[in-house]
Amino acid sequence: MFSLIECDNYHDREAPEGGELHDYLRRRITDFGWLIGRPEAYCAEDAAWIRESMAIPVWMAEHYNDDIFAISHESLDYWRNLMDSTPELFAGVEFLEPLLRVASTADYNAKQLKRQKRVGAYRNDLEPGGVAEHYPALAAGVRNREIAGGIEVTGFTVNVHDYVVRLVNLLERRGVRFRWGTRATRIVRTNSIVTEVEIDGRVEGRNHYFLSLGVYGADLLRGTATQCKVHGVLGAWMTIPNLGPGLNVALKIARIGHIACSGNIIPARDAQGRPILIFGAGDGYGEHPTQSLGDVLHLFKHFGRLDGLCIGIIGHLGWRAHRSLVIALSLFDVHLAVLEPPGSTPPDDVQALLSERGTRVTHCSDVGQVLQLADAVTTLGVYHSNFHADFDDKINASSRQGQPTPDAYRITAAAITGLGRHVPVLHIGPISDHVDRAMDAMPQAHYFQQARDGVWMRAALLALLLRQQQ
Known part of the structure; x- marks a missing residue:
């Protein structure tokens, strides 16, 4: 493109x-930054590149x-x-x-x-x-x-594979010789002036040099003004x-x-x-679309509709499961009763989307207010284990919730029973103390059926994609 x-x-x-x-250079992808690993794991050259870029x-x-x-x-x-001089390069290349x-x-x-x-x-x-x-x-x-x-x-846009085949053929017809499978390993200088390049162990001199190294030419660039300036994405x-x-x-x-x-x-x-x-482009951390599709399916199966429902959401709307669910629900005529964690507010982009789509939102002060308004409620709690840990980071990946959930944010069996009506409780897991485990045996505990519907929703998506591939 x-x-x-x-x-x-x-x-x-x-x-x-x-x-x-430029603080995105210090934040991981999970926090809408650019780092794909733990900051402390980067080598000295990587860390220096980040510092220089942030300056x-x-x-x-x-x-x-x-x-x-x-x-x-x-x-x-x-x-x-x-395009004007060699239109044949652009014919049949999408x-x-x-x-x-x-x-x-x-x-x-x-x-x-x-x-x-x-x-x-x-x-x-x-x-x-x-x-x-x-x-x-x-x-x-x-x-x-x-x-x-x-x-x-x-x-x-152009199909680069087809385009390059045509370009190479054209250049060869005009006398250009390509040497495939060769490797440049060193730039030779005399009095700081480039005079030769070592190619497969043999030093060769030319009148002009053009280097297109991508991100893997760091060794070849050592000693040049470009050393440590090029980084991979x-x-x-x-x-x-x-x-x-x-x-x-x-x-x-x-x-x-x-x-x-x-x-x-x-x-x-x-x-x-x-x-x-x-x-x-895109990332799998900021949103969780397959989870939201499964949740929407479950709600529709239970109520037979989505329009006119009030859905309670406990937890930060920036967390990917909640973010994707809110995006999906905003396509319907729903009312959202939201209880954010202490000191937290919904992300600006989520608020802008809900405003743009005219979705009614009530910001609640405690779980009781959510339950009074909601036809169904989903929760991730307000404190949870470290969802951002690497898979090989056994300590943080297995860490548990660091502090107890305040009563104002907990869903209890007594509170659900006291409503006098059937209010389904959803949760994608893992469940900590923010949902009373006595609820597991109650009919309002929909998280088991929710998980089942999520499995079949994902199976349907895979079947659709595989069928189209066939």
Whole structure:
């Protein structure tokens, strides 16, 4: 994918209130940061790179951003010249343009509209209805109020494998010789000037050198001005079938609440020529969609509806299971009775989403108020074990809740019985002292049936995906 802001700069360009600049470099993915491991496990060079990056002042970060955009504009001219002079490179390589940016909130869409116009990428903006009309594959997202608008911007996608095959063939026809399977191991300098490069143990000199090393050329860069400046970012991609009506445009989608909030969805074809969608970016920590689907299924099976229900939620709406459930429930006409942990408030992006969708929310002061309002209640407690621990971190992964749950947040058998009506209690587990274990034998304890419905929901999703693959 190429866009005019594809190589973006994620440094803070204004000072955060009550925090340090670029602190996402100290936070793990579980806390909406960038670290994939424990901070103390990083080597000295990694730690130095983080410190140096965090020391970049706001004014310099702004200059970095302008420089990146300038390079992108210049490279677009080269791309256009290449397309005009050698169109055969772009024939049959799944070339798609322009790009479509979509966002889940009107506020974020408006900000993106200003930004795209400022960098010269803007082509056209679409109201939600226009998105559904021009791109039928997104019509369901518009109907469910997941898409608040779209912006068509300058950019394109190309199947890089097919493109590179054509490029290599073209270059070889023009006399370029490729030496595959060779390895450059050392840069040779004379009086600080590069004179030769050692390739597979043999020193060779040329008039010009172009190095494209990715993140694995650290040893080759030692002694250069670029030493320890290039760092790796873990990437993950997922493919699913591109079913009818089929997406016919490459998307940039916004994930509100994450420092790298844009992800890509690109139509393509697999090795067998079948239409697929490639998802780039995203994380499994911020949300828990399969759990929320199972919970919605259970509620629907019990009540026969979701519209008109009041669902009680005890725990932080930023925790991924609650976050995904709230996102799912906001698609229906529900009322939420929320009891946040002591001193906690719902995340800004969750509040913005609920406001955007017109979901009624009552913030409660204790569990009794939740139970009086709710037709069903789900809880994760307000203190729990360390869900952020690594799988191999046996101490923290097996740690238990560090302090008892206050009475104002506990669901007891007596409180449920005293309601005089059937209020289902849901919980994804593990259960600590925030749910009275005497409830396990009561019909209101729905967490066992909830778990069963979650299993079948996941089985249905896997069956659907496997059936499409076949």
